[in-house]
Amino acid sequence: MAITGVYETVLYAADVRAAAAFYATVLELRLVDGPDELAVAFRLDDGGVLLIFDPSRSSLPGRPAPSHGATGAGHVAFSVEDGTLDAWTETLRERGVEIELEKPWLNGGRSIYVRDPAGNSVELVEGDLWPA
Amino acid sequence: MAITGVYETVLYAADVRAAAAFYATVLELRLVDGPDELAVAFRLDDGGVLLIFDPSRSSLPGRPAPSHGATGAGHVAFSVEDGTLDAWTETLRERGVEIELEKPWLNGGRSIYVRDPAGNSVELVEGDLWPA
Numbered sequence: 001m002a003i004t005g006v007y008e009t010v011l012y013a014a015d016v017r018a019a020a021a022f023y024a025t026v027l028e029l030r031l032v033d034g035p036d037e038l039a040v041a042f043r044l045d046d047g048g049v050l051l052i053f054d055p056s057r058s059s060l061p062g063r064p065a066p067s068h069g070a071t072g073a074g075h076v077a078f079s080v081e082d083g084t085l086d087a088w089t090e091t092l093r094e095r096g097v098e099i100e101l102e103k104p105w106l107n108g109g110r111s112i113y114v115r116d117p118a119g120n121s122v123e124l125v126e127g128d129l130w131p132a
Numbered sequence: 133m134a135i136t137g138v139y140e141t142v143l144y145a146a147d148v149r150a151a152a153a154f155y156a157t158v159l160e161l162r163l164v165d166g167p168d169e170l171a172v173a174f175r176l177d178d179g180g181v182l183l184i185f186d187p188s189r190s191s192l193p194g195r196p197a198p199s200h201g202a203t204g205a206g207h208v209a210f211s212v213e214d215g216t217l218d219a220w221t222e223t224l225r226e227r228g229v230e231i232e233l234e235k236p237w238l239n240g241g242r243s244i245y246v247r248d249p250a251g252n253s254v255e256l257v258e259g260d261l262w263p264a
Contacts, residue, residue: 001216001223003159005178007257008209009141012202027135032263041262046137046178049262055204066232066245068253070144072187072202077140084133091133100198113198121200125139130173130181131164 006048011074012055013118016040019052022116026095027078050076077111077123085110085126105129138180143206144187145250148172151184154248158227159210182208209243209255217242217258237261 013019020035023042029050033041038057042050059069080088089099089112100121101113109127116122145151152167155174161182165173170189174182191201212220221231221244232253233245241259248254 001213001219002177003161003210003212003256005176005211006138006141006180006182006208007211008207008255009138010207029135043262043264044137045134047260048138048180049209050138051207053207058207059204065235065255066247066253068205068207070202070204070206072191072204073200074202074206075140075142075183075185075190075200076138077181078135079137079139080135081133087133103197115198121198123140123197124135128179130175132175 008049008051009076010051010053010068011076011116011118011120012058012070013052013116013120014054014056015117016052016054018117019120023050023052026092026097027122044078073115073119073121075121075123077125080124080126082126085112085124088112088124140181140183141208142183142185142200143208143248143250143252144190144202145184145248145252146186146188147249148184148186150249151252155182155184158224158229159254176210205247205251205253207253207255209257212256212258214258217244217256220244220256 017035020040023029029042032043039053055069097114103111109129111125149167152172155161161174164175171185187201235243241261243257
């Protein structure tokens with residue numbers, strides 16, 4: 001009896017459709033549900049799901065699932081294949097996305113940080129940054 | 133060149149240590165860094181990382197990483213091993229955690245929902261709820 005992994009990771013955006021366009025077009029995530037005014041769902045290659053909700057709607061009572069909804073900049077990090085972070089950096093710049101920070105980590109991992117249209121901090125990571 | 137999965141999933145809690153105790157003791161996640169006043173990190177069995185930040189600290193400028201920090205109830209779902217959701221339900225009740233909702237999904241998956249000490253909506257899932 002154990003938790004095996006994170007199944008749904010959630011971000012919030014007042015404009016779900018604008019956020020959905022960013023994750024679908026700029027980051028090339030695979031859309032599997034929506035977008036509508038409430039939410040959008042993306043499926044990652046490892047089976048995990050990224051959900052983006054409009055917090056003004058997801059926080060309303062009486063929905064089929066317990067209410068939730070946060071405001072302010074959230075954060076998510078995605079893993080990219082080894083050896084592709086420089087290509088991602090170039091591709092994101094070509095797509096008009098500002099790289100807020102490029103960061104090498106002490107253990108050899110590397111990250112780049114951008115912002116999604118809602119202001120969430122989005123990190124792409126090559127390698128592993130945290131203790132095993 | 134592809135994003136392979138979510139590497140870091142982030143929740144927020146004003147009291148990081150109280151949240152850390154919940155995830156470590158009640159959900160039995162494996163602590164790998166902290167907790168301190170800013171943050172705590174847990175490693176999942178599939179290699180993913182769950183981070184919990186105090187948004188009043190993580191949102192300050194001048195940190196080594198771009199600032200972020202959200203307030204209000206967030207949401208996360210964890211996968212549990214098939215056949216263990218009923219045992220989880222019983223165990224959580226024994227540990228004094230109220231089950232806010234038990235929900236069967238149309239495709240055969242099942243979820244239970246609880247709240248962490250910061251009010252985040254925490255879901256445990258058996259099976260798969262989203263389109264592949």
